Amino acid sequence: MSGMKFLDEKIIALRNEMREQEQFELAQKEAALKKEQEPEEQNAEQEEQDFPKVNIYQDYIMIDDEKVSVVEQPLLDGKMSIRMPNLFFLMSKEIAALKYPSERRPTLIYTDDSSTINLAFNLTPHRLKEDGVAAFQENMIDILEQAQPSADWLDTEVIKIDEKTVGFLEIITPAIDGDIFNLMFFASIEGLALIGTFNCMEDDLETWRPVARAMMESLQFASISRNGGTVL
Template sequence: MNYLDEQILSMKQELASKPDEETASQLQSMSSEKASVEPDTSMVLRIQDEIVTFAPVTVLDGKIEVDIPKAFHLMALEEARFKYPSEHRPEVIYTSADGTVNITFNPTETTLEPEELPDFIEQMADVLRSVQPIRNWMGTELIVNDNGLSIGIIRFVAAGVDGNLYNEMLLFVLEGCVIIGAFNCMESDMEAWLPVAGKVVQSIREVPDASSILFKEGDDLR
């Protein structure tokens, strides 16, 4: 299977695009379906007959904290090599017990100013449309999540070996560089798992540098 993260990291050209009114309508509909998010990391969601509870985890060398379903686990290297054959596989891959739902994070060396994020989202969206076997394009959105982090979201359904996959590509800036995140599941499970995707996105937060905090505390004591 060709995975989104591998293809994005190999892209060398970025084009500009703008979402149309139909896309905006789709995004509004998608947003209305997401569950409301509470700051309590012990929040639970009901997915069909399953209760999903969340726990905070730190990723990318402790720079980012995010709430992940407790039943998810870090994908073993052997499995990651099979599912993501390219050496450009995501650095962090959390997966469900059956491996059908995945949450990934990958740092890049692409530098970006926060104010450049909206244009970058549209550039990446245009590239995706040119390289992915898109079945259903759902558009782009720029949000500020519950922790004040600006995140670009690109939503689409793409063809896969085992069936169509629903994807949410996440773009945000950390320490001046772009971070690429992703949530994906089978299209047939999309409606059930959208609240989980929403919870994950809303929970992403930057972890303050400990040395910086100690320095500031020391200054206050002077």
Template sequence: MGFQDEEIIKKKKELEQQKKLRESQDRLEKEAEESIYDEIVHIIGEEVHFQRREIPDLKISIYMPETFFLFTDDVKHLVYPGANAPTHVFGGENINFQMSFHQTEHIVPDDGMKKFMDITADLMKAVGPRVTIIEKKVLEKEDFHIGVLQFVSRAIDMMVYNFQYYISMEDDRLLIGGITFPSKYKKRFFPLAKEMIDSICKLKEEV
């Protein structure tokens, strides 16, 4: 095979790769226009249906993929090997992100959420170069607030995008939630995570 033939083959491969990349980007852009409230949502080619699920232990409900399941303690500690694993972790086999909740005993009143978020962001920054704060905000729901902190952290083998959110629950005890995914999937998972957090409702007390 001559030099020119090798160059032609090389060029064809480059063009094929560029075409696949464009098709992948086009697909992600179309998927990003979909909402968790649609009948079917496409997540990197997978068809997914979201549904509102109640979590009675935590006294909240939230939209999540219907295939998500609550991790057993064994699986949970594999995902979170430290001693402070969240009390509830949800995930699925074909969707590369997890959702977690941890009911704490820390007291944070709802009307003090903004101040708490300022302190939390400062503490997070003090962690150093392993964490980069992207955004800090407080969402106003009908009858409560949700503090939301977005940051990127460095794992052993990848960069991880994090949504960490905070809700003042019964007796002002702080509920901490999280949605995490590989940063390389941010374009697809980012709008889903925002909608999921915004869908959180507190369960009504039974009279």
């Protein structure tokens, strides 16, 4: 899948080129104001979850009529964890450097035997507080709309996962070897911006979209205080 590049790699590069810190803060404020002024019909127009829900807390799930075990995978030195089908393995740094030559490649990249199903996590150096996640998502949407004007947008939302604010978007983008389904999500981890990316070929969307959403919703964050303390 030579044409596939992680969107967060492009996003970060574009943001660094397009915005200095003051401009970025201004864009956040404008995005927040724009969201307040937008009619609620935007969310109403977004398609409901018309794909089947996947219970990823089971020991096994069905993928393409095959029974696949599910594992709990710690990430980023225990800062978080995710439940995923036992089809993924961690891409070696050597292979990652070949596939994603930019130094802005994701921190962790999981892939399957075909290298067509990918799940990546990039803990960026960009400072992001919990209450800034929604504005960060709006800013990423703005940049993506400029970078991928012909993309097909499926869904965008800000939700709570394990008591933390998570923004996500689902988008289909064109590539040399076929259109790609991307699920991207954003969160604040210890005061830094986390960008997660799942992607697969659009031909596999029906199978993998519900699995990708279930994986994202299974995230657990070690920075959560379970005794009423602050959320980082």
